[in-house]
Amino acid sequence: MxxxxxxxxxxxxxxxxxxxxxxxxxxxxxxxxxxxxxxxxxxxxxxxxxxxxxxxxxxxxxxxxxxxxxxxxxxxxxxxxxxxxxxxxxxxxxxxxxxxxxxxxxxxxxxxxxxxxxxxxxxxxxxxxxxxxxxxxxxxxxxxxxxxxxxxxxxxxxxxxxxxxxxxHPAADRFPMDVDVSAYRTALEVPDDAPVLAVLPGSRGGEMERIGPIFAETVARLRRAHPDLQVVAPMATAALRARFEVLLAAAGVTGGVNLIDGRSAEAMGAADVVLTASGTATLEAMLLKRPMVVAYRVAPATAWLVRHLRLLKTPYVALPNLLADEALVPEYIQDEATPAAMAQGVQRLLEDRGRAAAMQARFEELHQRLRxxxxxxxxxxxxxxxx
Missing domain, CATH: 3.40.50.2000 (Glycogen Phosphorylase B;)
Structure with a gap:
C-alpha cells in the first residue's frame, strides 16, 4: 500500500x-x-x-x-x-x-x-x-x-x-476462518466423540449472582437429558469458579462438568454448542463458528427503567443478531431466561444438525464482513x- x-x-x-x-x-x-x-x-x-x-x-x-x-x-x-x-x-x-x-x-x-x-x-x-x-x-x-x-x-x-x-474487528483478523475443533478438544482433553457444551455464565460477580443459578439448573436439565454430555465451563476468576461450583452442586450436578481457569476461546472452540451470557463471548463464539444460545438478566430496577423509559433502541441484545439484523441465535433476556427455555434452545442445536450448520454458515459470512x-x-x- x-x-x-x-x-x-x-x-x-x-x-x-x-x-x-x-x-x-x-x-x-x-x-x-x-x-x-x-x-x-x-x-x-x-x-x-x-x-x-x-x-x-x-x-x-x-x-x-x-x-x-x-x-x-x-x-x-x-x-x-x-x-x-x-x-x-x-x-x-x-x-x-x-x-x-x-x-x-x-x-x-x-x-x-x-x-x-x-x-x-x-x-x-x-x-x-x-x-x-x-x-x-x-x-x-x-x-x-x-x-x-x-x-x-x-x-x-x-x-x-x-x-x-x-x-x-481485530478479533475477526485474529481468529482463523477454519476452526479445528479436534485440536481444541485435544488441548482440553475432551473426547472427540462426545457431545460438548461450553458454558459461560459471565465474567463479573453481579452477573454470576443473577444468572449463575439459572445456568447451573440448565446444565442439570441437559445432563439428565443427555447423560453423555460433556460440559466445559471456563471461569474468569477463582472466586467465580468457587461460586459456580456451589451453584452446580445446589442444582444437583454431580459430574460431567469441567471447570477450567480462563481459556474461554479453547472451551468454545471445542464445543458443539455454547451457552453464554450476552457480551463479548458471543462475538468470539461467532468467530469460532460455534452454534450458541444467549441469555442475560440485569437487576430488576435496571430492567424496569430500560423498559418503561424505552432506553433500549435495538430489537436484539446478542452481537450476532445485531450484526445479522435478525434473530439468528436464540436469546433469552430477563424473565425469558429460564432453565426450561434455555435447555430447550441448547437441545435443539445439539439434536438438529441442520439448524446448527445453517447458523454456522451465517457465522462464516459475518466473520468475513468483520475481517x-x-x-x-x-x-x-x-x-x-x-x-
Missing part, C-alpha cells in the same frame, strides 16, 4: 483505558509506525502499547476503574490525570489525539482538545446506537472521526453526519483525519 501522499506524522497522543483497548492500541501503533518511521507515541497504555513504542505517562490501571462507587472514589485522581493530559497536549499539540474506548474519560478530553485545535479520533464506539442516543450530539463535538468495529455502528454515525470509518485488516484501516483513517 502506498502511503507517500500521507502527511508525515511526528507525534501521536493515544490513551487507552483497559486491557482490551491496550490490544487495539498496540496494533494501531505498530501500523502507524510502519507508515511513519520515527513517529513518537505518548499517552496512557498497557504492556502491549508500551512494547509497541508508547511512552506511557501513567499506568493503564489509572483508568481501569469499574463501578459507580469505585469511579466516585477515584474521581479526583481521574480528573487530575485528565487535566494534566489536557494541559500537556494543549501546550505541545500532537498531530492527532486518539482515545481508545473509555468514553467517560476520553470523550471529555477529546472535546476540550478539539476546541483548542487538536485533531481527535475516537476508536471504539460507545453503545450510543443502542441506548441514550442523545449522546451523539456530545460525541459530534468531541471527535473529528469515529472508528467503529461494527458496520451497523458506522451506519448510525453516518445518519447523524459524524465522520466515521468502519475498520472491522477487514482493522489495524491498517484504522491507521489509514487516522492519516486521513490528520491530512
Amino acid at each position: 502506498d502511503h507517500s501522499d500521507a502527511i508525515p506524522m511526528q507525534r501521536v497522543a493515544i490513551v487507552a483505558g483497559e486491557l482490551s483497548g491496550d490490544l487495539l492500541g498496540a496494533g494501531l501503533i505498530r501500523a502507524l509506525a510502519r507508515r511513519h518511521p520515527g513517529v513518537r507515541f505518548e499517552g496512557i497504555g498497557g504492556p502491549g502499547m508500551r512494547a509497541a513504542g508508547l511512552d506511557s505517562l501513567y499506568p493503564l490501571e489509572t483508568l481501569s476503574v469499574m463501578g459507580l462507587v469505585e469511579v466516585l472514589r477515584h474521581l479526583p485522581r481521574l480528573l487530575r490525570v485528565r487535566n494534566d493530559l489536557l494541559e500537556r497536549f494543549s501546550a505541545n499539540p500532537p498531530d492527532v489525539f486518539i482515545g481508545i474506548d473509555a468514553p467517560d474519560f476520553n470523550l471529555g478530553l477529546e472535546r476540550r482538545l478539539r476546541a483548542r485545535g487538536v485533531r481527535t479520533v475516537h476508536y471504539v464506539s460507545p453503545s450510543v446506537w443502542a441506548w441514550r442516543q442523545a449522546r451523539i450530539h456530545g460525541i459530534a463535538r468531541s471527535v473529528d472521526r469515529m472508528l467503529t468495529l461494527l458496520p451497523f455502528e458506522a451506519a448510525f454515525y453516518e445518519r447523524h453526519h459524524v465522520p466515521v470509518t468502519f475498520v472491522g 477487514r485488516g482493522a489495524d491498517e484501516r484504522a491507521a489509514e483513517a487516522v492519516e486521513h483525519t490528520v491530512g
Whole structure:
C-alpha cells in the first residue's frame, strides 16, 4: 500500500483505558509506525502499547476503574490525570489525539482538545446506537472521526453526519476462518466423540449472582437429558469458579462438568454448542463458528427503567443478531431466561444438525464482513483525519 501522499506524522497522543483497548492500541501503533518511521507515541497504555513504542505517562490501571462507587472514589485522581493530559497536549499539540474506548474519560478530553485545535479520533464506539442516543450530539463535538468495529455502528454515525470509518474487528483478523475443533478438544482433553457444551455464565460477580443459578439448573436439565454430555465451563476468576461450583452442586450436578481457569476461546472452540451470557463471548463464539444460545438478566430496577423509559433502541441484545439484523441465535433476556427455555434452545442445536450448520454458515459470512485488516484501516483513517 502506498502511503507517500500521507502527511508525515511526528507525534501521536493515544490513551487507552483497559486491557482490551491496550490490544487495539498496540496494533494501531505498530501500523502507524510502519507508515511513519520515527513517529513518537505518548499517552496512557498497557504492556502491549508500551512494547509497541508508547511512552506511557501513567499506568493503564489509572483508568481501569469499574463501578459507580469505585469511579466516585477515584474521581479526583481521574480528573487530575485528565487535566494534566489536557494541559500537556494543549501546550505541545500532537498531530492527532486518539482515545481508545473509555468514553467517560476520553470523550471529555477529546472535546476540550478539539476546541483548542487538536485533531481527535475516537476508536471504539460507545453503545450510543443502542441506548441514550442523545449522546451523539456530545460525541459530534468531541471527535473529528469515529472508528467503529461494527458496520451497523458506522451506519448510525453516518445518519447523524459524524465522520466515521468502519475498520472491522481485530478479533475477526485474529481468529482463523477454519476452526479445528479436534485440536481444541485435544488441548482440553475432551473426547472427540462426545457431545460438548461450553458454558459461560459471565465474567463479573453481579452477573454470576443473577444468572449463575439459572445456568447451573440448565446444565442439570441437559445432563439428565443427555447423560453423555460433556460440559466445559471456563471461569474468569477463582472466586467465580468457587461460586459456580456451589451453584452446580445446589442444582444437583454431580459430574460431567469441567471447570477450567480462563481459556474461554479453547472451551468454545471445542464445543458443539455454547451457552453464554450476552457480551463479548458471543462475538468470539461467532468467530469460532460455534452454534450458541444467549441469555442475560440485569437487576430488576435496571430492567424496569430500560423498559418503561424505552432506553433500549435495538430489537436484539446478542452481537450476532445485531450484526445479522435478525434473530439468528436464540436469546433469552430477563424473565425469558429460564432453565426450561434455555435447555430447550441448547437441545435443539445439539439434536438438529441442520439448524446448527445453517447458523454456522451465517457465522462464516459475518466473520468475513468483520475481517477487514482493522489495524491498517484504522491507521489509514487516522492519516486521513490528520491530512
